[in-house]
Structure formats: C-alpha cells, structure tokens
Amino acid sequence: MVRIVTDSTANIAPDLAAQLGITIVPLKVQMGGKAYSEGVDLTGQEYIQRLPSQNPLPTTSQPTPVEFEDTYNKLLTGGDEIVSIHLSSDLSGTHNSASIGMNSTDPGKISVVDARTVSAGLALLVISAAEMAQAGKSRDEIVEGVKKLMQTNPLALTLDTLEYLKRGGRIGGAQALIGGLLKIKPTIEIKNGKLEAGERARSRGKALELLVEKMVNTFGNKPVWIGIAEVASPDVAEFERMLRERLNVQRLYVFTIGPVVATHTGPNTIGVTGIYAPN
Numbered sequence: 311m312v313r314i315v316t317d318s319t320a321n322i323a324p325d326l327a328a329q330l331g332i333t334i335v336p337l338k339v340q341m342g343g344k345a346y347s348e349g350v351d352l353t354g355q356e357y358i359q360r361l362p363s364q365n366p367l368p369t370t371s372q373p374t375p376v377e378f379e380d381t382y383n384k385l386l387t388g389g390d391e392i393v394s395i396h397l398s399s400d401l402s403g404t405h406n407s408a409s410i411g412m413n414s415t416d417p418g419k420i421s422v423v424d425a426r427t428v429s430a431g432l433a434l435l436v437i438s439a440a441e442m443a444q445a446g447k448s449r450d451e452i453v454e455g456v457k458k459l460m461q462t463n464p465l466a467l468t469l470d471t472l473e474y475l476k477r478g479g480r481i482g483g484a485q486a487l488i489g490g491l492l493k494i495k496p497t498i499e500i501k502n503g504k505l506e507a508g509e510r511a512r513s514r515g516k517a518l519e520l521l522v523e524k525m526v527n528t529f530g531n532k533p534v535w536i537g538i539a540e541v542a543s544p545d546v547a548e549f550e551r552m553l554r555e556r557l558n559v560q561r562l563y564v565f566t567i568g569p570v571v572a573t574h575t576g577p578n579t580i581g582v583t584g585i586y587a588p589n
Contacts, residue, residue: 312443312452313385315394317373317404318348320432321539321565330440335381337404339569341368348568357569358542358577367474370570372404378411382420391449392420395436395456397428398503421453426503430537430565431465431583437563438535438588459585465500466508466524467539467581468517472496474576497521498575518545521582522552533560533587541567543580553582560587 316322318336327334336347339357341364346352361368378394385392394412399405405424412420425432435456442452469475475498495517497508511517525536536559540546546564553559567579 311388311390312447312449313390313392314436314440314443314452315381315385315392315408316432316436317396317408318568319397319402319404319428319570320436321354321429321568321571322433322436323566324349326437330437331444332436332440333381333385335373335377335408337373337402337570338371339368339573340371345371346569348570352569354541354566354568354572358572361474361572361577368569368573370402370573372402372407375407375410375414378408379414382411382415386416386419390419393423393439393443393449393452393456394420395423395425395432395439397432398426398500399424400426400503401428401500401505419449421449423453423456424503425456426460427463427465427500427583429465429567429571429583430539430563430581431463431500433563433565434535434537434583434585435459435463438585441588455588459588462528463583463585464524464528465539465581465583466497466521467499467575467579468495468497468511468514468521469575470495470578471576474574499524514545518549518552518580521549521580522556525553525582525584526556529557529584529586531558533558534584535559535561535587536563537583538562538564538580539567539571539583540564540580541572541575542577544578545580549580549582557584
C-alpha cells in the first residue's frame, strides 16, 4: 500500500485525514516565547483571535528533517511505500526537510512532491492522492496523477488588509500603505509556486466576484473539485453559493486556514482553488 504524507499547511481536518489515511507533519508557530505545533496544540480559529494583539508578529518554522525521518520510518515498517506532498518550496523549506528525511530513510520507497501551492490548493491534491492510494494505484501512478492535477490548480485569496503580509516581510511597506489609503480589498495568488499580487477591488463583494471569475475562466463548465480556504470569514456561505452557481461543482470542501498561513494573511481571509474532477 502507498501511504500519503503531507504537512499542516494543507489545513485538512483531523477526521478527514484519518478517514483517508493521510499522515500530517505539523509546522510550528513561535508566539510569546513558546513554540506551538499547527493543528496539534494551536488551531486556526483560536490563533486568529490572538493574532491582532501580538507584537512582534509570531514567526513560523518548518518541520525538521528528523521529524520527517521519524514519520517515514514508522510508515515504512509494514513494507509500504510513501508519497509525501508539501507546500511550495518557494514559500517554505518544508519540501527540503522532507527530501533530507527521505534520503535518511529509504529513498527507493518514497516520493517527495513539491505541490507549488498551499492551504486548500495543497489539500485537494493530497485528498486526490489519498483516494488514488485507496484505489490501489502505485506510487509512480499517484505521483503522475498529482502532477497532472497541478497543471491546473489555481489558488486566489482576498484579504482584509495587506498589513500582515507587510509585517511578515512578504510585501513592501509602500505597497501596503497604498492599499490602506485607497481602502481596497486586495487579492493575492499563488502562481508557479510563488506569492503574487492579484487584482484590486473596491469592496469585499467585488473581490469575491473576481475570485469566482478566475475559477470560471480556468475551468469553464467542466466538472471540478472546489476548495474554499477561510479564516474568521463571515461570507463563506455566500461565496459557496456564488461558486456553485457559476461552476460545475462535483465536490466542495471548506478548509479552515491554519496559524502558519494566517500569520501572513490575517483574519477575515477567504480564497478558492480548484482541480479538474479526477476520473
């Protein structure tokens, strides 16, 4: 059997991970002199209530290679193989840690995949991989299937403010200042694994329309799986309605953005991703 491993930035709920046999390796958040493991002793909803009052801004860190080595060794004891899928290497060193951990165990039985995305974008790839594993696909077949899905896997989000991206060093202060003065609702995208500024909207409603339009332009009327990523967002139900109205949605998941990604996006963030519905 092929075992699927990912990291906590996929924001997959523990019950769904257990149902699909997915092993999650947590990233960490350093806050107030203490380290918290994402999804283990700190959740997204809990964290977002504390985030605005934190000064300095909490920092995030990747799992160590030893953590991956230990995870892989436990899964390999039964003679299984592993596909380990992780957030973009341009956003974190997690993929590198996983690769080092792989080389310290049994690289002939492990494939480490750089998903070139994060949060809901990563989650849909991991869920698809887990279902391929449950269907008896080989390690090579699963990797090939995931890479095919990666070719069309957009992720776009709208934020309440650019302040957290500025404080985390992801954008310049001038760009954040302009956004605040104009009172725009910024959007961001993950393109080719990197964070890029998206279009700007004059209202939250217009920003959501931009995100929906991006999915429509990508997928048209073809069957899709949709993933909504959100944290402390009041308009999830309305956003879901908008997406179902315009797209041929076969499945729709809602993922709560965890502390690591929320550190950079801030509260009231919502986004969307999609993949063509696997055959």
